[in-house]
Amino acid sequence: MRRLFSRFLSDESGATAIEYGLIASLIFLVALGAITAFGGASTNMFNTALDTISAAISGG
Secondary structure: OHHHHHHHHHOOHHHHHHHHHHHHHHHHHHHHHHHHHHHHHHHHHHHHHHHHHHHHHHHO
16 A cells, blocks of 8 residues: 555656646737737727728718
8 A cells, every 4th residue: 555655646647737738828818918919909909900991982
C-alpha cells in the first residue's frame, strides 16, 4: 500500500493534463474577449458600408 501511495504522489501525468486544460481555457477566454471587443466595431463598419452602398444604388 505504501508503494502504491508513493507511486501515486510521484505520477505527474494528470498534472500535465490539467495544465494543458488551463492553458486551453485561458486561450479560449482571451479569444472570446477579443471577439466581443471587436464585434461591435466590425458591425458598425459593415453597417456603414451597407448604408453607403445602398445610398449609391438608390441615388444613382
